[in-house]
Amino acid sequence: xxxxxxxxxxxxxxxxxxxxxxxxxxxxxxxxxxxxxxxxxxxxxxxxxxxxxxxxxxxxxxxxxxxxxxxxxxxxxxxxxxxxxxxxxxxxxxxxxxxxxxxxxxxxxxxx
Amino acid sequence: xxxxxxxxxxxxxxxxxxxxxxxxxxxxxxxxxxxxxxxxxxxxxxxxxxxxxxxxxxxxxxxxxxxxxxxxxxxxxxxxxxxxxxxxxxxxxxxxxxxxxxxxxxxxxxxxxxxxxxxxxxxxxxxxxxxxxxxxxxxxxxxxxxxxxxxxxxxxxxxxxxxxxxxxxxxxxxxxxxxxxxxxxxxxxxxxxxxxxxxxxxxxxxxxxxxxxxxxxxxxxxxxxxxxxxxxxxxxxxxxxxxxxxxxxxxxxxxxxxxxxxxxxxxxxxxxxxxxxxxxxxxxxxxxxxxxxxxxxxxxxxxxxxxxxxxxxxxxxxxxxxxxxxxxxxxxxxxxxxxxxxxxxxxxxxxxxxxxxxxxxxxxxxxxxxxxxxxxxxxxxxxxxxxxxxxxxxxxxxxxxxxxxxxxxxxxxxxxxxxxxxxxxxxxxxxxxxxxxxxxxxxxxxxxxxxx
Numbered sequence: 001x002x003x004x005x006x007x008x009x010x011x012x013x014x015x016x017x018x019x020x021x022x023x024x025x026x027x028x029x030x031x032x033x034x035x036x037x038x039x040x041x042x043x044x045x046x047x048x049x050x051x052x053x054x055x056x057x058x059x060x061x062x063x064x065x066x067x068x069x070x071x072x073x074x075x076x077x078x079x080x081x082x083x084x085x086x087x088x089x090x091x092x093x094x095x096x097x098x099x100x101x102x103x104x105x106x107x108x109x110x111x112x
Numbered sequence: 113x114x115x116x117x118x119x120x121x122x123x124x125x126x127x128x129x130x131x132x133x134x135x136x137x138x139x140x141x142x143x144x145x146x147x148x149x150x151x152x153x154x155x156x157x158x159x160x161x162x163x164x165x166x167x168x169x170x171x172x173x174x175x176x177x178x179x180x181x182x183x184x185x186x187x188x189x190x191x192x193x194x195x196x197x198x199x200x201x202x203x204x205x206x207x208x209x210x211x212x213x214x215x216x217x218x219x220x221x222x223x224x225x226x227x228x229x230x231x232x233x234x235x236x237x238x239x240x241x242x243x244x245x246x247x248x249x250x251x252x253x254x255x256x257x258x259x260x261x262x263x264x265x266x267x268x269x270x271x272x273x274x275x276x277x278x279x280x281x282x283x284x285x286x287x288x289x290x291x292x293x294x295x296x297x298x299x300x301x302x303x304x305x306x307x308x309x310x311x312x313x314x315x316x317x318x319x320x321x322x323x324x325x326x327x328x329x330x331x332x333x334x335x336x337x338x339x340x341x342x343x344x345x346x347x348x349x350x351x352x353x354x355x356x357x358x359x360x361x362x363x364x365x366x367x368x369x370x371x372x373x374x375x376x377x378x379x380x381x382x383x384x385x386x387x388x389x390x391x392x393x394x395x396x397x398x399x400x401x402x403x404x405x406x407x408x409x410x411x412x413x414x415x416x417x418x419x420x421x422x423x424x425x426x427x428x429x430x431x432x433x434x435x436x437x438x439x440x441x442x443x444x445x446x447x448x449x450x451x452x453x454x455x456x457x458x459x460x461x462x463x464x465x466x467x468x469x470x471x472x473x474x475x476x477x478x479x480x481x482x483x484x485x486x487x488x489x490x491x492x493x494x495x496x497x498x499x500x501x502x503x504x505x506x507x508x509x510x511x512x513x514x515x516x517x518x519x520x521x522x523x524x525x526x527x528x529x530x531x532x533x534x535x536x537x538x539x540x541x542x543x544x545x546x547x548x549x550x551x552x553x554x555x556x557x558x559x560x561x562x563x564x
Contacts, residue, residue: 044321045382047389048429051321 001096001109002070006061007033007089008081013059015080020063023076026112029062039086058089064099066109114214116352121219124347128226131340132159132233138333138391139237142440145325146522147241148532154236157245158252159229165256166225167193173261174224175274182280184262185269193221212274213350220274223347228264231296232256235499237440238304239311242519245527247512251502255303259498260295263491267295287487288467288480290359291348293403293454294491301447302495304438310503311513313437315520322439327387334391338367341398345405355466359405362465363398366405366417370397373421389425396424396445400453404460407467412460416453424449451488458484 008016013030020028034055041054065073070093077091101111136155140148162170169187176185190196196217198208208216232252236243267289269278281287281294289295316322324330345363349356374393375385400420401413408416428444431437438444458481461471470476506512513519518526525531 046321046323047386048378048381048425049318049432052319053321 127343134336141329297450304442
């Protein structure tokens with residue numbers, strides 16, 4: 001099993017959710033996060049003063065998938081989240097040792 | 113005594129009192145979530161303290177007989193408001209023993225009291241997030257005594273109104289300051305500038321955005337200020353008459369024009385018309401029309417207001433250029449707006465308005481303009497110097513500023529042991545641990561029971 005973690009622009013969350021539904025992903029976890037990448041935040045003007053905003057708001061999406069599905073899930077997320085401009089985010093995959101469904105106690109791929 | 117005049121002044125006093133809670137909302141919304149309660153408490157603290165000082169000796173210092181030179185009234189003449197109480201007649205009726213124009217002295221006491229309160233509260237915006245509450249209260253009392261009461265005497269105490277002799281700006285200089293552009297706004301603005309220097313910058317000033325945490329509060333506050341300001345300006349006629357009505361109109365239209373002016377500057381300079389700009393423009397316009405509301409036509413009021421919006425919108429950027437942390441723009445709005453409005457009397461005054469003076473643009477020459485300038489800069493310099501001395505003395509003795517750690521964590525918890533917003537369901541919000549959740553308490557109790 002693998003954990004696909006995607007950091008995307010907040011307004012792309014709906015697109016990503018929809019495309020994951022269409023390929024049959026059963027569940028996901030979403031959180032609001034902040035951070036920066038290579039572009040190192042941006043400047044903002046407010047009340048006549050310019051500020052450096054270091055942390056840009058993003059959405060983190062986490063999906064647990066079977067080994068065989070991880071490439072396809074990653075690909076559809078990347079495609080749905082891409083705008084082509086700076087700050088589109090990142091997607092990465094990590095190995096997962098075990099998964100347990102709390103209600104039934106099912107383990108491994110049965111718990112996905 | 114005139115009952116209509118008395119009713120209007122008493123109602124106006126209540127309107128002006130509401131401005132201070134309005135200011136608390138206006139300022140409170142502008143600070144970050146961790147310091148909103150402290151910000152509001154500085155206004156409420158001024159409400160509480162100055163109410164008492166005003167009755168004890170403040171009114172007497174402002175409106176008692178001049179002790180000489182038009183500098184300050186005698187603090188003893190009306191100490192505790194003695195000599196101003198009415199008497200019951202044989203028929204159970206009530207007669208005021210002392211009158212100011214056509215109203216009982218006590219109505220004038222109440223109206224002027226709320227001016228003293230809001231002037232002190234206005235200063236607090238310059239030192240947001242970082243002033244200890246105790247020293248602030250000491251400052252408020254000392255400042256009102258040493259700075260406000262005398263300057264109110266200079267500007268508001270006309271010869272023969274409450275006492276035989278009054279202040280020098282009102283009676284000798286003859287500058288026109290209808291409702292307090294000098295005594296209230298230049299005074300508070302200059303004091304705010306001095307305190308911003310004494311307390312120093314907040315951590316992260318000029319680097320972190322420090323954006324307002326609740327703009328709806330700011331807009332409700334600006335709305336209450338605007339509402340109350342009709343008492344402030346139109347009530348200053350001390351009469352329910354045509355002058356009060358004209359002042360009401362100039363106050364309304366200048367404020368609208370100022371909000372438009374501010375928004376236009378923002379749209380052109382920054383690309384967005386912000387709600388903070390709209391609200392700030394309202395206050396800038398109210399400040400600028402305060403001294404000039406009786407001396408200009410409605411068209412003159414539009415010009416003063418629109419330019420006030422433009423000037424103040426540009427002036428709030430000065431603190432970054434010169435490096436003083438006037439956190440909520442008391443200088444940019446009240447000092448600059450107050451200076452502009454006071455000087456604008458010398459430019460836009462028209463003899464067709466009730467003050468019956470022509471300014472420079474209406475063929476009156478510079479006679480009124482220099483009087484306005486002398487009054488404005490006398491108040492500015494006096495307030496700045498005295499405030500700096502008071503602030504510095506408090507800083508050296510009690511310490512004015514909170515610890516760095518408390519400032520970063522939030523002054524609300526450090527000074528008041530409260531936080532404004534408890535949103536989290538995972539135990540009490542903020543750092544305070546006083547609020548134990550019922551569920552946690554129940555668990556603790558049952559654990560104890562099991563082990564017993």
